[in-house]
Amino acid sequence: MKSVLFSRFFILLPWILIVIIMLDVDTRRPAPPLTPRPYFSPYPVGRGGVRLPLRRGSSGRVAEKRNESRPQPQPQPLLPTIYAITPTYSRPVQKAELTRLANTFRQVAQLHWILVEDAAARSELVSRFLARAGLPNTHLHVPTPRRYKRPGLPRATEQRNAGLAWLRQRHQHQRAQPGVLFFADDDNTYSLELFQEMRTTRKVSVWPVGLVGGRRYERPLVENGKVVGWYTGWRADRPFAIDMAGFAVSLQVILSNPKAVFKRRGSQPGMQESDFLKQITTVEELEPKANNCTKVLVWHTRTEKVNLANEPKYHLDTVKIEV
Numbered sequence: 001m002k003s004v005l006f007s008r009f010f011i012l013l014p015w016i017l018i019v020i021i022m023l024d025v026d027t028r029r030p031a032p033p034l035t036p037r038p039y040f041s042p043y044p045v046g047r048g049g050v051r052l053p054l055r056r057g058s059s060g061r062v063a064e065k066r067n068e069s070r071p072q073p074q075p076q077p078l079l080p081t082i083y084a085i086t087p088t089y090s091r092p093v094q095k096a097e098l099t100r101l102a103n104t105f106r107q108v109a110q111l112h113w114i115l116v117e118d119a120a121a122r123s124e125l126v127s128r129f130l131a132r133a134g135l136p137n138t139h140l141h142v143p144t145p146r147r148y149k150r151p152g153l154p155r156a157t158e159q160r161n162a163g164l165a166w167l168r169q170r171h172q173h174q175r176a177q178p179g180v181l182f183f184a185d186d187d188n189t190y191s192l193e194l195f196q197e198m199r200t201t202r203k204v205s206v207w208p209v210g211l212v213g214g215r216r217y218e219r220p221l222v223e224n225g226k227v228v229g230w231y232t233g234w235r236a237d238r239p240f241a242i243d244m245a246g247f248a249v250s251l252q253v254i255l256s257n258p259k260a261v262f263k264r265r266g267s268q269p270g271m272q273e274s275d276f277l278k279q280i281t282t283v284e285e286l287e288p289k290a291n292n293c294t295k296v297l298v299w300h301t302r303t304e305k306v307n308l309a310n311e312p313k314y315h316l317d318t319v320k321i322e323v
Contacts, residue, residue, distance in 0.1 A: 078177060078178055079109060079110045079178075079199070080110070080177075080178035080179050080180055080199050080200075080251075081110045081111070081112055081177060081178070081179040081180070081251075082108065082110065082111045082112070082179070082180050082182060082195055082198065082199060083111075083112050083114060083163075083167060083179055083180065083181050083182070083251065084105065084111060084112070084113050084114065084182050084183075084184040085114045085116065085159075085160055085163035085164070085181065085182070085183050085184065086098075086101065086113065086114065086115050086116065086183075086184050086185065086186050087116050087118065087155075087156035087159035087160060087163075087185065087186075088115060088116070088117055088118070088126065088159075088186050089117065089118040089119070090117075090118075090119065090123060090125075092306045092308065092323065093303045093306055094125070094126075094186075095125060095129060095322070095323060096303065096323075097186040097187055097303060098115075098126070098129055098186055099129075100189070101184065101186050101190075102129075102133045102134075102135060104190050104192070105135055106133075106134060106135060107192055108192065108195045111135070111136070111195070112136045112137065112138070113130075113133075113135050113136065113137040113138070114137070114138045114140065114163045114166060114167070115130065115137060115138070115139055115140070116140040116141065116142065116159035116160070116162050116163050117139075117140070117141040117142075117159075118141075118142070118143060118144050118156070118158070118159055119141050119143055120141070120143045121141060122139055122141050125322060126139065127139065128322075138166060140159075140162050140163065140166060142158045142159060142162045143158070144156075144157070144158050144159075145158075148264065152269050153269065154262070154264075154267060154269060154271075154272045156185075157262045157263075157264055157267075157272065160183060160262050161261045161262055164181075164254065164260075164261060167181065167251070167254060167255075168254065168255060168258060171251070171255055177251075178251070179250070179251030179252075180198055180199055180201045180248050180249070180250060180251060181248065181249045181250075181251055181254055182198060182248045182249075183244050183245070184245070185244060185245060187300070187301065187302045187303060188245050188298055188299060188300055188301060189298065189299045189301045190297070190298050191297040191298065193295075193297050194207070194290075194297035194298055197289040197290055197297065198248040198289065201248045201249070201250050201287060201289075202250060202287060203249075203250050203253050203280075203281060203285055203287065204247060204248070204249050204250070204253065204277065204280065204281040204285065204286055204287065205247065205248050205286070205287040205288075205289045206220050206227065206242060206246055206247045206286050206287070206288060206289065206293065207219070207220075207246055207247075207288070207289045207290040207293055207295075207297060207298070208220070208246065208290060208293050208294070208295065208296045208297075209242075209243040209245050209246040209296070209298055209299070209300060210296040210298065210299040210300065211299050211300050211301060212243045212245075212300040213232050213233040213234045213243070214233045214234060215232070215233040217231075217296050218230070218231060218232045218233065218241070218242070218243060218246070219231045219293045219294075219296075220242065220246075220286065220288060220293045221293075222288045222292045222293050225288065225292070226284065226286075226288075227283055227284075227286040227288060227293075230242070234270065235270060238270070238271065238273075238274045239274045239277070239278055239283070240273055240274040240277045240278070240283070241274075242273050242274075242277075243273065243300060244272070244273055245298045245300060246273075246298070247273070247277070247286075249280065253280050253281070254280075257279060257280045259279070260276065260279040260280050261276070261279075262275070262276050263275050263276075
């Protein structure tokens with residue numbers, strides 16, 4: 001038995017030695033240097049169409065630079081500027097009225113306030129007020145002639161015309177940007193929605209006004225998107241039976257009609273709106289706003305007349321306070 005095992009061992013021994021020698025030689029052979037293969041971009045980057053190797057980022061992933069065209073952002077259309085012309089005059093409630101108005105205007109984008117004093121010079125009160133108002137503004141002044149200050153005569157004619165003249169002079173030598181003109185008296189209350197409505201005015205837009213003409217509201221009557229008449233409590237025969245707070249005019253219309261102003265001569269009380277609008281538009285061209293003139297967004301509120309019966313004739317307080 002042992003002789004058989006020894007004979008088989010000696011038969012396999014040479015083959016075992018050959019395998020050991022081959023393994024020893026292979027392990028002593030120097031390994032080839034490991035050189036990273038460059039990665040090439042699928043897009044020609046270099047001159048002559050030579051492909052450049054891509055760099056590996058810190059995370060080990062290939063950072064490809066794609067020459068994909070990104071969509072360019074479209075330019076946003078300019079928001080039309082609302083020019084609000086406000087006549088004002090000195091009275092006990094003047095600052096209170098202007099404060100309420102400024103608080104509304106500050107919430108309206110792209111609004112320029114043209115404040116026109118009925119005075120021979122700018123007052124310190126209004127000048128200080130505008131300096132702190134935080135609004136783009138223009139401060140003008142023009143006095144009303146004494147002969148036109150009688151009861152029953154139209155008011156604020158000179159002041160509104162001064163605002164119109166300033167607008168035309170400002171845009172005289174430059175291309176007018178989109179804009180809308182609005183006559184914003186300081187004794188009214190305005191909804192912010194009203195400014196959204198008027199900003200899209202193409203020529204002349206109209207809407208209802210609350211608490212005016214001895215009624216809860218007055219409004220243009222609309223059929224099929226066109227003004228066909230007026231719901232009013234006073235002189236329905238007027239060509240434009242509308243309040244000063246009930247319309248807006250495109251800036252381009254104002255510039256295209258340089259002679260359109262508020263008239264003194266020949267203008268009857270309550271006819272200022274009609275006399276002005278007749279110069280620039282017709283009833284058929286009016287653009288109804290505020291849901292076809294079925295929503296009231298401005299009110300002719302007016303401040304209650306102040307009772308100053310106990311105010312001393314001479315200043316008695318130790319400090320002087322601006323009211």
